[in-house]
Amino acid sequence: MRICFVSDTWSPDINGVAHTLGHLSRELTARHITLQLVRPRPDNGSRAEGIDDELQVRGFHLPGYQAIKIGLPAGRALARLWQARRPDAVYIATEGPLGWSALRQARRLGLPVASGFHTNFDHYASDYGVGWLEGSVTAVLRHFHNRTGATLVPTAAQVRALSAKGFANVQVMSRGIDARHFSPDKRDATLRESWGAVEHQPVALHVGRMASEKNLDLLVESVEAMQQIQPDLVTVLVGDGPLRDNLQRRLPNAIFTGFINRESLARHYASADIFVFPSCSETYGNVVAEAMASSLGVVAFDHAAASELITSGKQGLTVPVGDEAAFIEQAVSLCQHPASYSQLGRLARQRVAATGWDRITDDFLRILLSLKETSDDATNALRL
Template sequence: MTETFPPDINGVSTTLGCLVAGLRDRGHRVVVTCPRAGTPRDLCEGDEVSGVALPFYREVRFGLPRRRAFLAEWREDPPDVVHIATEGPLGASALAAARALDLPVTTSLHTNFHAYARAYRLGWFARPVMGYLRRFHNRAANTFIPTAKQAAELEASGFERLMVLGRGVDTDLFSPARRDSGLRASWGASDETPVLLHVGRLAAEKNLDLLARAWSRAHASDPDARLVVVGDGPERARLERQVPGAVFAGALRGEALARYYASADAFLFPSVTETFGIVVLEAMASGLDCLAFDYAAGRQLIEPDVNGLLAPFGDSDTFLEQVPELLAARSRDRRERARDTGLRYGWTAVVDGFERNLIDVAERGQDGVPSRERWA
């Protein structure tokens, strides 16, 4: 159950698409329930249900609840385990139906909702959101989260039965070998021109004002530098006004996205609201020198001055101070080590861990009772 799935372009969709494909490759039957998209969901092979777009962010849709439908479907053909990837109305109805039928349930916590609430000036909403998330996920046998640090923080807030499940990257797709001098020329960049790249949703929670300030610092340091922005969202028009002269490519996926990564020189990632930040891993696998904050993917993947650069979490001044170094160094050594780091994070090990946990939950049941005894 998920509110987002390929061809949606975001980290949650990417992760779920890879997990589902990996499980199917291993012979498992996987049924995906998600809201209808504007384009066909080729990987879905399940139910596409009605959804409602957020009024302030049309690209994000919530699936409508369908508890009765789940109850009818699962009584007739009970799944071994129900996995719920998002906590919206669709996921809540799936959780209620699964618990009513005593089916094993696992969940994932992909999105830093309380941080998003602050980004949208709804800080007062953060506490009730965390309360809802805690109640939701504590009803599952396990909840998957991407880093050990996040596990410690959530445990301190009362979350239970957390399982760390890292993120992976397609190292054949995201590779320095896809560098394209013709694409760089279309950006007005020669082989010697430094090109900075940003990839992500262009939304309030992504700290885009800092991206604009970082570009101003870079341009002052080297007027020949270029900035390329991949992604779309409600803040795009405002960001375009803040960074005149930058290349805005819109949302990209697949080989087109991989060419953009590989054809840049360095990656700027100013977000402070990620649970992981899979774009950092994609950038490193593509051989880019990355500048990020010291948390989530940045903390897990980047060793400062070895395979990238880090600023203390939330320290915008230090982040900006490192932009000229990122621009001037264009370090071949750091980029090669970034690629080496990316090569250690293929999807196979991630899918293996996910599969093992789902099998374990299916065998022992939601509360430690084997499934065959519950359904006897």
């Protein structure tokens, strides 16, 4: 079987889309499935590992998001590639100009197509002060995804939300966790010492892009409230983005690491105690599962991964979306009770430890094979 991925982002980019595609591609390669990749040409000219056939197209960087490159339409190049080496199925992960171009060519050539709804662009409209565009953004996304055979989302809640907005053929492809990599066994006393944290001193961690859509005002308010009641709390923020300077001014005592590699990230998770995650913009939120696998006590809204994985009070603490006062209250309460965040962390790891990417890849292949069979049946019917 040959599968073609079309995406504006790929490893080593640091984001949820690249994270998911990286795990899927490694699992598929291990099953001896041939992979094609269509993506914007990286600035360093590198080629993707484990890909049999790669087409790189022209692209441009988004202002303020230099880490992200958007692919330009490449209809002719796509047609040449797919006519020469026809894939059995196409997975379009991003809805930019390249994704639209790929969708047109795939439909013209009769290729089965699935799409991924990885990013809540309609939600971002409000976060960036153009909420009046939300309806238009939703309409454009709906038009795109409804022209594919299936739209894959990470949670059942997302299926219900998109279906209510008129999206068709929405199916769940959840997310996995590498519980061998993200593990409490990687707790590092030397790293904690570098933060100024002694053995039983609480450490609160946040991991994520430092941008408007991540609800960072609430993060600041939560950390300030936690420090008022627990003055020896150490706060560590992993990630980068346009609001990092602002956050450093507002949280002068916090430790800012910037982006770190995967191995270091696992040590940072395991060396903390509490994970504070106030964002509601994710379709999933891999960092929540990573924190849970690392045995952290998680405080989050009842949304996306946290909603799927946490029963509040058992594997973590969740509050209704939008109830910021309750979020702060839970964070403040948790940082005062080491036994509570230790117990939540142990149960959190048990909850996610068996959710491997092999099972997620099974679901992905099942959906693509179903689309291929439907496409083959339609082709055979036309020949009769």
